[in-house]
Amino acid sequence: MYVHDLINFTLHGWNISLLNTLFQQDEVNAILQIPIAWFPVADKIYWKFSKDGNVSVKSVYHFLSNMRQEARREAPSSSHQQLWKQVPKQVWKLIWSCRTLPKIKEFLWRCCADGVGVSEALHRRQIHVLLHCPFARAVWLGPPFNFLVPQNQNLRVFEWLLQLSACKQLSKSSIKRIISFASFVCWNLWKARNTMYCENNMASPNEVIVKIEKI
Secondary structure, three states, X not given: OOHHHHEEOOOOEEOHHHHHHHOOHHHHHHHHOOOOOOOOOOOOOOOOOOOOOOOOHHHHHHHHHHHHHHHHHHOOOHXXXXXXXXXXXXXXXHHHHOOOOHHHHHHHHHHHHHHOOOOHHHHHHHHHHHXXXXXXXXXXXXXXXXXXXXXXXXXXXXHHHHHHOOOOOOOHHHHHHHHHHHHHHHHHHHHHHHHHHHHOOOOOHHHHXXXXXXO
């Protein structure tokens, strides 16, 4: 897919419905800020960190210096780094190879990353919303899914994904389908939770199941 695939040339604007399908909301908002030229012009490489758009040693130096300062401000604590290392590379491979939308892959990645990089209290709320709360269990166990969630409420998201992929009786394609299915369920559970808190609109477990089946 190329950038021009995201443009509605008839209406001279971005294809918002396609953007919403492929990207997170903050990314969609950023893309919509990019103006589209009224007249066709040849593409050119433009270095945004200089006034004339050309690369210079000075502009690159300032760019790298700013990046270094930003990295120092946002550097995680040592405990954060140690927890991050607990996520095996196999988990990242599972996420990026599963058959799901890019924004849902990013969501799963954030669940694994943030789930081990923030306070234990926040981690417990996250896994509780996705697996263990009565609402989540009603969705996982409801027909046609009938999916049993693990009883261990101390399980981290990445550990749960590893459990899903550990069944030796299943082929690689079957495991990918299971991870993809799980990603859709988690995504819709998280959306339902956010809708409840942000819009005061509580969906029923059956409504969430219907949405998942339509994907």
